Amino acid sequence: MDKFLTFTVIGLSTSAIYAVISSGLVLTYTTTGVFNFAHGAQGMIAAFAYWQLRFAWGWPAPLALATVLLVLAPLFGALLERVIMRGLADASEAVRLVVSISLLVGLIGLAQVIWPPGESRPMSTFFAGRQIRVWSTAVTAHQLITFACALAVAVGLRLLLHRTRIGVSMRAIVDDRPLLLLNGARTDRVALLSWAIGASLAALGGILIAPAIALDAPSLSLLIVNAYAAAIFGRLRSIPLTFVGAIVIGLTEAYLFGYLPTGNTALAGLRLAAPAILLFVVLLVLPNRRLRTGVRSRERFPCPTRAGALLFSGSVFVAGIVMATTMSRPDLVTYGKVFSFGIIALSLVPLVGYAGQISLCQLSFAGIGAVVMAHVGGASGSPLGLVLAAVVAAAVGALVALPALRLSGIYLALATAAFAVALDRWVFNLPAVRIGPLRLRLFDLGSVDVAPLRLFGYRFDSPRAQMLLAAGAFALLALGVSAVRRGRLGRRLLAMRDSEAACATFGMDLVRTRLAVFTLSAAIAGVGGAIYATQLSSITPGNFDLVSGLPIFMLVVVGGAGMVGGALFAGIGLQGLLPALARLSSLLARWQTIAPALAGLGLGRNPSGAASDVTVALAPLRRDAPVLGAMLAAMGLLWAGRLAGAFGGWPFLAGLVVALAVAAAVAQHRAGAVGAVGAVDAVDAAGPAPAAAAATATVPAPAPVPAAPPATAAPPVPALEWMGITQPWTADAVAALDRVLGLPEEGVRGGAAHG
Amino acid sequence: MTAGRPDRPPLLELRGVRAGYGEVEVLHGVDLVVPERCLFALLGPNGAGKTTTLSVIAGLHRATDGDVVLAGRRVNGATADQLARRGLCLVPEGRGIFPNLTVRENLLMATHTGSPIADVEARTFARFPRLRDRRGQLAGTLSGGEQQMLAMARGLATDPALLLLDELSMGLAPILVEELYGLVAEVAAEGVSIVVVEQFARMVLGVADRAALMVRGRVEAQGGPAEIEGALSGAYLGQ
Known part of the structure; x- marks a missing residue:
């Protein structure tokens, strides 16, 4: 009974902290529509700042607290709103996500620059040593303060959101922002305030929890996954339900800690992964949402032509050959990963770019592929390992897709993030698992050696051969992904992204389509992981954790998720540019974790990404x-x-x-x-005046138009959706549309003559 | 009653206003004069640009060219909230309410323009006694007519200088629409200038002092209700 009480108290105090953090998250999400992945990172920075003031500089606790909670954190939150978040009002969900994930990665990087990891930074609890007895168990002063804070936050938020005009305005923004403007409200002030309060709540949570776990940037930032789970209980809307969720998660964690047998290594990781698994389960039981109807997105990606795809893949492979023949051995080892990371990034192109689904666990699929390659490929590097890497990753991808069939947007992102966390905290750290006669080996509790691939008797064992292998594989897979875009599946994916409801009314099977794209994408990631593993030659779970995977997602979206070039951009950015910069200067090396974050933060400007700019810029050259x-x-x-x-x-x-x-x-x-x-x-x-263009836009032009001008003088062709709108509607436009739609040209030309 | 005093500029004037969405221009130079103390009907078929015109006037949408002049001052570039606090009130198309706030909280939002909440409530409940019984109810759960009343309440209770009403009739039973327009006429008689946008023209022409007819992003005719009525069928049938 004593033990039960003790763990209940511990659990409830954790719950209280989660409640504080997640209510801040809910506040910013409901009032600005931006799910702030960096919420935990803000708390982490605040905890470090408090440590700096209180323990490094020896300020008295109340002064340090007031400085962090009432000055620094709100200022930081307000700054974020003003500089970054305000521009995201009409950006797509993927772009918003990338921006807040960039912020997360950037803040972790920043914390590690300011407070280098590896030093011990002890942080004592409030009124250390003081405690009161409740029945048979002790409650520390720190725990009491935590409870009081949670209670104050709950009551305060309730009063703010229901009793004050600015609080009600915060809720009104969610319903209809333009209408609130028409009411005369200064909506930017409302958003500013909610970000400031959100940041303060994150800071409070961070400071309260920091003494319980080590002051370490990544683990404090990701603690937030637990708070996310609580927020999902309240469906990101209801603060009371969020508190309930926080209690469930805090208690679960505490009881698992108290009652799970300690000797079992398989269960040890389960404790750490429990909130992530709970998050996954809660997402599963969320009620079905309505099918989305049309979404307006700013992103536009041209469809690759066959010639363009061949040219791209050919150039990549030639570039691979040039690099392989001109680089020194250490350079080959470093820059060879451009292509294997490129493949992992490529797996996001059909998923994010074509289908508009978000996945944060591609690197985990890659990890699965790597493990399969290590064990099935064995010491001989059998190509069977590569094949099975794709197959197993695809199977796991399909498994993850099952809940994803019902989720989208931010919920899907959270589910995949939870999956990635469950893998890297628990599954990847398991010893060999026995399922019946099957014995699955993972990372063998540490690192696993991976032998180079042997194909038709040739062993890809030198860095040069491995670079060529990776470049070749990337080129081939890029061709395949472009072919998917041109084919039936690609059209379905795009249609699904534009309007699920319309697809359903056409009788399209959404379930199969989503399953297909997840499976395809996981298979590509598996292959990428397997090739990456042979380049690394020894792999650990740390190579494939959530935080390492986030920059891939970010850079693919920055590069342009709808184009294979976006994947190459991510590969070059992460494994080419960053190491190159790091070599140029040691100062840059320290900042290199922040660089991709800056790229992501700049995304608001051009949501279609860099690859489309490059394509446009190079189009004249190609012709x-x-x-x-x-x-x-x-x-x-x-x-x-x-x-x-x-x-x-x-x-x-x-x-x-x-x-x-x-x-x-x-x-x-x-x-x-x-x-x-x-x-x-x-x-x-x-001929006639431009005004006629608008009038004829709805009707195919009956006017006879001279035959197509000679090829050298072809007018610039507008994007498909602007045909007949920005330029007069001509027979050429009809023919161009026919070609894209795959209609027999003559038949429809006849029809146009009718009209 | 139809014209303002000659020595003062008209309350609202649009001069050659152009606006569009992306590359598609919707308003190709709109000219419009709304005198003071006038119930003005802006009519036109579907897609004529009426709602866009209102959005430009209210500051929700930016004009790419031309002038929007309110009481003699050019207000291009002013934001919607600034204009609202200076007495311009647009009740947008399709229930201008916050569905997840209660009726009372919706009224609280109307106080951003400066009227105290007690005033807003008193005036609203005097005009729409039905809303008093539903004070604590979520606005999204009201009936269509009640929602439209709540939306209009903001316009009526905050004393705007210019009230813009977009498609009051949308999705409502004819008897309710008649009731609402009766109310609009009442308010106009009190001296508030009102611009009403309607697709169903005949209903409004009965109460309006002046009217304008928009077709394909331009004002085709402007004048008394009788003149406009003659031009209607031609415009609606696209001749």
Whole structure:
């Protein structure tokens, strides 16, 4: 009985902290629609700041507390709202998520720069040593303070949200922001206040919980997964239910801690993973949401042509060959991972880019692929390992997809994050698992060696061979992913992203489509993980945890999730640029965890990502054969020079970049001259005033239009959805639409003549 | 009654206002004059740009060209909340209420323009006694007519200088619409300037002092209700 009481008190005090943190989360989510993944990280920063003031500089506790809770945290929250979050009002869910995840990663990085990990930073509880007795158990003063704080927060929030005008305005914003503006409310002040309060609550939670666990940036930030689970109990809306959720989770954790047998290693990790598993379960029992109808998104991704996809993959492979032949051995080891990370990032393209689903556990799938490669591939590096890596990862992907069939947006992101946490805190740390006759080995409680792949008797054991293997695999898979986009599945995925409800009314099987995309994506990630593992040659669970996986998601979205180029961007960014920068200067090395976060934070500007910009910029070059040829010749010469040892790696790289930039600029200039003439021709041909364009937009043009102008003078073709809107509607536009829709051209031309 | 005093500028004037969504221009130069103390009907078929015009006036949507002039002052670029606090009140299309707030909390939101809550409540409940019984109820659970009353209550209780009503009739029973327009006429008689947007024109022309007809993003005709009535069928049938 004593033991039970003791653990109840411990559990309730944890609950109280979770309640404080998650109510802040709910507050910012309901009032601004941004699910703040960095909420916990804000609490973490606050805990560090408090430690700095109270223990490093020896300020008295009340002064330090007041400074952090009433000045620093609210200021920081307000700053976030003003600088970052305000621009996200009409961004898509993936973009909002990327921004707040970037903030999470950035804050962890920042904390590690300011307070380097590895030092001990003891933080004592409030009124250490004081306690009172309740029946047969002791309740410490710190615990009492925690309870009091939770109670004060509950009452305070209730009063704020229901009794004050600004509080009611916070709730009104959720319902209808423009209407609140029409009411004359200063909505930016309302948002500012809710972010300030949210940040203060995060800070309070962080300071209260920090003495119980070590002052460590990642673990404090991810503690938040537990608070997220509580918030999901209240469906991110109800603060009372959030408190109930916090109590359930806090008690579960405490009782697991108290009553699970300690000797069993299998169960040890379960304690850590319990909140994540609870989160997953709660998401499962959430009531079915309505099917989404159309969403308006700012992102636009062109559909890759077959030639474009071949050109992309070909260039990537050639780049791989050039890198493999010119780099030193340590460089090969470092930069070879560009391609294997690229493959893992590629797995997000169909999922996030095409289908609009969010997954934060791709690196976990990669981890599964890596483990399979290690054990099935064995010492001989059998290719069966690679195949099974894809198959097993796909199977697990399908398993994760099952709950995902009912979830989307932020809930799906949380479910996949919970899955990733459950894997890296628990499953990956298990010893071999026996299921009947099957004995599954994982990371063998530490690290596992992975043998290089052997294919048709050739062993990919040198870094050079491995880089070529990874580049080749990336090129092939990129071709495949582009083919998916052009094919039936791709059209279904895009349709599903645009409007689930419309798809359902067309009789499309949403369940199968989602299952398909999750399975495909997990399989790609599995292959990527297997190849990554052979490059690492020894893998640990730490290579595949949630925090390492987040930057991949961020950079794919920054690069442009709807295009395979976005995946390459992520690979180059994480495994190419960052190590290169780190080598240039040791100062940059310390900041390198923050760099991807900055990229993510800049996303609000251009939600379609960098890859689409690059594609647009390079389009004239692709069409301009003479310039393209000249550029390739110049690059070939540079390569020959490098192989002959005429100059080093950096001048070579600079030369390549200059060649590309000059060629792109020249092609742009030439295309500009030709394109302008073409546009004038088109206007002349179309004849009547522009106003007629709007009138004819709804009806296919009956007016006879001269035959297509010669290919050299083709007018710039507008994006598909703007056909007939930004330019007069012509027979060419009809033909272009027919081609895209896959309709027989003549048949519909006849129809147009009818109209 | 139809025209304001000659020595003062009209209450609202649009001069060559253009606006659009993305690359699609919806208003191709709208000119409109609304005198003081006037019930003005803005009519036109579906897609004519009436709602966009109101959004531009209220500051929710930015004009790409032209001037929006309120009582002689150019207000392009003013935000919706600034205009609202200066006495412009738009009741948007389709129930301008907060469904997850109670009736009382909805009224509390109307006080952002400066009227005390007691005043707002007293005036609202005097006009719509039905809402008094539903004070504590979530606005989203009211009937359609009650929701529209609540939406209008903001316009009536806060003493705006200019009231903009967008499609009051949407989705409501004819008898209720008649009742609401009776109320609009009453308020206009008290001296509030009102712009009413309606797709169903005949209903409004009966109460309006002046009217304008919009077709495809332009004002085709402006004048007394009788003049506009003659132009209606042509515009609606696209001739």
